[in-house]
Amino acid sequence: MKLSTKHLLGIRSLQPEDIQLILSTAAQFKEVLQRPVKKVPSLRDVTIVNLFYENSTRTRMSFELAERRLSADVLNFAASTSSAAKGETLLDTVNNILSMKVDMVVMRHSASGAPHFLSQHIPAAIVNAGDGINEHPTQALLDAFSMQEKFGKLQGLKVAIIGDIMHSRVALSNIYLLKKMGADITVAGPPTLIPKYITDALGVNVTYNVEEVLRWCDVANVLRIQLERQNQPLFSSLREYNLAYGINRRMLERLPKEITIMHPGPINRGVELDSDVADGPHSIILNQVENGVATRMAVLYLLANREN
Amino acid sequence: MKPILTEQQMSLTVKRLAQQVLENHPGLDNTVLIGLQPRGVQLSNRIVQLLQEQLSPEKVVYGKLDITFYRDDIRKELHIANKTEIPFSIENKNVVLIDDVLFTGRTIRSALDALLDFGRPAKVQLCVLIDRRFSRELPIQPDYVGRTIDTFVSQKVKVYWQEKDERDAVELLDH
Secondary structure, three states, X not given: XXXXXXXXXXXXXXXXXXXHHHHHHHHHHHHHOOOOOOOOOOOOOOEEEEEEOOOOOHHHHHHHHXXXXXXXXXXXXXXXXXXXHHOOOHHHHHHHHHOOOOOEEEEEEOOOOHHHHHHOOOOOEXXXXXXXXXXXXXXXXXXXXXXXXXXXXXXXXXEEEEOOOOOOHHHHHHXXXXXXXXXXXXXXXXXXXXXXXXXXXXXXXXXXXXXXXXXXXXXXXEOOOOHHHOOOOOOOOHHHHHHHHOEOHHHHHOOOOOOEEEOOOOOOEOOOEOHHHHOOOOEOHHHHHHHHHHHHHHHHHHHHOOOO | OEEEEOHHHHHHHHHHHHHHHHHHOHHHOOEEEEEEOOOHHHHHHHHHHHHHHHOOHHHOEXXXXXXXXXXXXXXXXXXXXXXXXXXXXXXXXXXXXXXXXXXXXXXXHHHHHHHHOOOOOOEEEEEEEEEEEOOOOOOOOOOEEEEEEEOXXXXXXXXXOHHHHOOOEEXXXXX
């Protein structure tokens, strides 16, 4: 069994078997992370550079921890403190790093398609850690892993994705992945933040009513309002957004059944999620973070094996 | 194809291995058994079952170890990881590793590395159903052996188990 791809550029290019292989391998790595020595020697001959052209806390630390737990050598690059600030191009930067004998590149960039571009020009395996408003594949994989852990399966699971669908790479990757694995998806949020033809393009249901989608779903994956990607006002104020689309405890208590709350972080508390929901018993937000390390270990392990 | 163990022989051999382990570890007082995933687990399941019939079941401490992430041929071939279940401490315990066939010794080398990440055992022993002697690539020897055989490197030893292959047998295949 092998992945059908040399890079992880997005969920779109994965087969369902690839996703299954990554999730089952992640389950074994999760066990490794419970051991007294939380480390295996699998990638001790592999060097990985984390190339971050955009800020990140969780994803960068999660990748770095995953790499170290696999015994890989790790290089960190942040655009803000590097020669990229002097005007060096992406390809020049990467070629310079690769000439130092680096095997894999984990990359985040604010331009959609940056890792795809890079994959056509360099021999190293590339893992997309988020590209603009396109995809964030490892987030979708860890979300799927967390859902599968909670519910035992993805097939037939009713998943609501709520919030800024338009600017969210997490939403797109989650939709691709959950569709491939047979889940039902409804996206919800303000009309200005949901792409117009999303039903035709991606086969998801759309609603503008959050209460309605909460009544329907098993899991609600609540997204962050990405003010940094909105260059024009798409809703009147954060307070109004919270009143119309934010999720609070009273809404959950009114539901006929218990649902699970997820969020990829960072949370805007009091905007898309109230604190008593984010920290409440329905939330598996911190489990998602924990599962992120195991899932990324699985991705790196499976891609490193493609070398020969 | 050459038969090495028939169903009847296999049953006797597994019983003997269980007795030998018990003889060296009376009452399994400070001893744990660990089967190697995936193929050693069939043998360890049988041995554990036999020991549980003789001792009280809670005396037999039993775990399973997968060594996929510790392999030294990781670049050559991708192996699918199986479940590791060691829900107890091995610190200062006697550990009996159980596998079906001992060949080059590389799996056991990996298993020792993996095992030490769970703690520092007092002693580690190795129990195998088949020992393909003269094929070793590392200085590793078993403590309990079902049957020792001489083989060419090109040959294959196939172990069949009732639980998954619907018969018990060990055969030597020419390739």
